[in-house]
Amino acid sequence: xxxxxxxxxxxxxxxxxxxxxxxxxxxxxxxxxxxxxxxxxxxxxxxxxxxxxxxxxxxxxxxxxxxxxxxxxxxxxxxxxxxxxxxxxxxxxxxxxxxxxxxxxxxxxxxxxxxxxxxxxxxx
Amino acid sequence: xxxxxxxxxxxxxxxxxxxxxxxxxxxxxxxxxxxxxxxxxxxxxxxxxxxxxxxxxxxxxxxxxxxxxxxxxxxxxxxxxxxxxxxxxxxxxxxxxxxxxxxxxxxxxxxxxxxxxxxxxxxxxxxxxxxxxxxxxxxxxxxxxxxxxxxxxxxxxxxxxxxxxxxxxxxxxxxxxxxxxxxxxxxxxxxxxxxxxxxxxxxxxxxxxxxxxxxxxxxxxxxxxxxxxxxxxxxxxxxxxxxxxxxxxxxxxxxxxxxxxxxxxxxxxxxxxxxxxxxxxxxxxx
Amino acid sequence: xxxxxxxxxxxxxxxxxxxxxxxxxxxxxxxxxxxxxxxxxxxxxxxxxxxxxxxxxxxxxxxxxxxxxxxxxxxxxxxxxxxxxxxxxxxxxxxxxxxxxxxxxxxxxxxxxxxxxxxxxxxxxxxxxxxxxxxxx
Numbered sequence: 001x002x003x004x005x006x007x008x009x010x011x012x013x014x015x016x017x018x019x020x021x022x023x024x025x026x027x028x029x030x031x032x033x034x035x036x037x038x039x040x041x042x043x044x045x046x047x048x049x050x051x052x053x054x055x056x057x058x059x060x061x062x063x064x065x066x067x068x069x070x071x072x073x074x075x076x077x078x079x080x081x082x083x084x085x086x087x088x089x090x091x092x093x094x095x096x097x098x099x100x101x102x103x104x105x106x107x108x109x110x111x112x113x114x115x116x117x118x119x120x121x122x123x124x
Numbered sequence: 125x126x127x128x129x130x131x132x133x134x135x136x137x138x139x140x141x142x143x144x145x146x147x148x149x150x151x152x153x154x155x156x157x158x159x160x161x162x163x164x165x166x167x168x169x170x171x172x173x174x175x176x177x178x179x180x181x182x183x184x185x186x187x188x189x190x191x192x193x194x195x196x197x198x199x200x201x202x203x204x205x206x207x208x209x210x211x212x213x214x215x216x217x218x219x220x221x222x223x224x225x226x227x228x229x230x231x232x233x234x235x236x237x238x239x240x241x242x243x244x245x246x247x248x249x250x251x252x253x254x255x256x257x258x259x260x261x262x263x264x265x266x267x268x269x270x271x272x273x274x275x276x277x278x279x280x281x282x283x284x285x286x287x288x289x290x291x292x293x294x295x296x297x298x299x300x301x302x303x304x305x306x307x308x309x310x311x312x313x314x315x316x317x318x319x320x321x322x323x324x325x326x327x328x329x330x331x332x333x334x335x336x337x338x339x340x341x342x343x344x345x346x347x348x349x350x351x352x353x354x355x356x357x358x359x360x361x362x363x364x365x366x367x368x369x370x371x372x373x374x375x376x377x378x379x380x381x382x383x384x385x386x387x388x389x390x391x392x393x394x395x396x397x398x399x400x401x402x403x404x405x406x407x408x409x410x
Numbered sequence: 411x412x413x414x415x416x417x418x419x420x421x422x423x424x425x426x427x428x429x430x431x432x433x434x435x436x437x438x439x440x441x442x443x444x445x446x447x448x449x450x451x452x453x454x455x456x457x458x459x460x461x462x463x464x465x466x467x468x469x470x471x472x473x474x475x476x477x478x479x480x481x482x483x484x485x486x487x488x489x490x491x492x493x494x495x496x497x498x499x500x501x502x503x504x505x506x507x508x509x510x511x512x513x514x515x516x517x518x519x520x521x522x523x524x525x526x527x528x529x530x531x532x533x534x535x536x537x538x539x540x541x542x543x544x545x546x547x
């Protein structure tokens with residue numbers, strides 16, 4: 001059974017970096033045959049329409065490769081702003097934190113945790 | 125103003141003050157329930173003192189530096205009165221009644237010198253009119269501050285977020301849900317979701333009088349923002365007439381969990397979290 | 411309306427966007443804007459700066475702290491000498507894009523601002539001005 005990928009975005013990204021993240025992550029999903037992708041954006045203070053589109057793209061692309069994507073830890077101010085902007089990130093699952101995100105992924109793909117969790121941690 | 129007129133007024137300060145206080149006390153609008161006679165006399169004395177000193181400087185422009193003390197006292201006084209609940213009329217009477225005191229004194233002194241009397245009257249009239257304007261301006265400002273504070277307080281107390289169960293928050297909304305309220309509700313709710321790590325929020329709208337398309341839009345925004353955070357929203361307290369308006373207005377709430385009562389919303393929340401509530405075998409007190 | 415402080419930044423490359431956003435946030439914090447207000451402001455700014463880079467190869471961004479009726483606000487003005495917008499009304503509609511974006515840039519920025527103004531002339535360029543007040547919703 002596949003593993004989960006965990007990406008923690010630790011700085012605000014500009015467009016080219018965001019595109020690079022999309023590219024790297026999708027390659028990683030393909031290489032590791034991961035069944036789930038967790039994107040932790042708790043340190044991100046702004047998600048605009050471009051970043052929103054990247055998140056949506058990652059979810060759709062992963063889905064084609066049979067992996068589910070969960071965005072975790074969105075700040076309240078970011079959530080309110082996204083709604084006002086008109087972006088609701090359809091197709092992307094969300095969770096309050098990494099732990100709840102993992103639980104959600106397990107439920108979605110019927111995955112039973114083994115003794116040892118194998119997590120890829122990508123920091124940007 | 126002629127310097128001797130100013131000097132004359134200064135010399136007769138006591139008489140002016142007496143007449144002024146007398147005028148105020150005999151006025152039918154005197155609020156002796158809000159302010160004691162001693163305090164009224166003291167306030168009048170303070171203002172008159174500062175005013176006559178300023179007039180003595182030769183200036184008659186209320187915006188000039190010599191009158192800074194006068195405007196300070198006036199502003200302070202009218203703001204305090206606004207907070208204490210004086211009416212605009214009662215507040216403006218304070219300055220208006222000073223006019224009368226000045227005139228009766230000047231009348232008596234300069235009855236044989238109409239030119240001086242006229243000049244002094246016009247000048248004092250202008251000055252006191254400006255003082256009236258300052259009084260009213262600051263009075264209204266004081267009232268506005270009171271209103272703003274009350275609005276803030278109302279918004280604060282009217283949007284409590286209650287933790288009803290581990291992982292479940294409830295938010296009873298009472299009163300009209302306008303844009304400003306929605307913003308506060310949304311911020312409070314999302315902040316609490318983060319702090320308590322709650323996965324379900326129940327928005328109870330039993331206390332919202334009407335739901336029009338704007339209110340519905342506000343509710344939908346709140347639900348969307350909650351979902352982006354990774355929590356789920358249930359809207360409860362939908363009365364029959366609200367259901368009717370929603371459908372008649374063509375508002376689509378099909379993507380949102382809606383329940384008629386808070387109890388059924390709680391039940392749904394339990395089942396979403398896999399919590400089971402049962403009656404025990406033991407004897408209960410009821 | 412009065413301007414209390416003013417600064418002009420040139421936007422030429424993508425990383426300038428990050429610097430500009432941080433600057434805008436600094437201004438918002440200085441006047442005591444709420445967290446949500448700050449986030450809305452810099453998100454709107456981000457959309458507008460991206461448009462400037464994408465369609466006009468960059469331009470100038472002016473940051474100002476303004477005051478009106480005793481209330482402070484942050485005003486951002488984006489000026490470019492790009493191709494201009496043929497149909498401003500159409501560009502302000504949700505989902506309209508000449509590029510391959512979601513088409514939320516201009517209308518989204520408008521929704522996130524308290525005041526929004528756009529002037530564009532084909533062949534000359536575009537100027538967008540937004541204001542968020544300290545106590546704005």
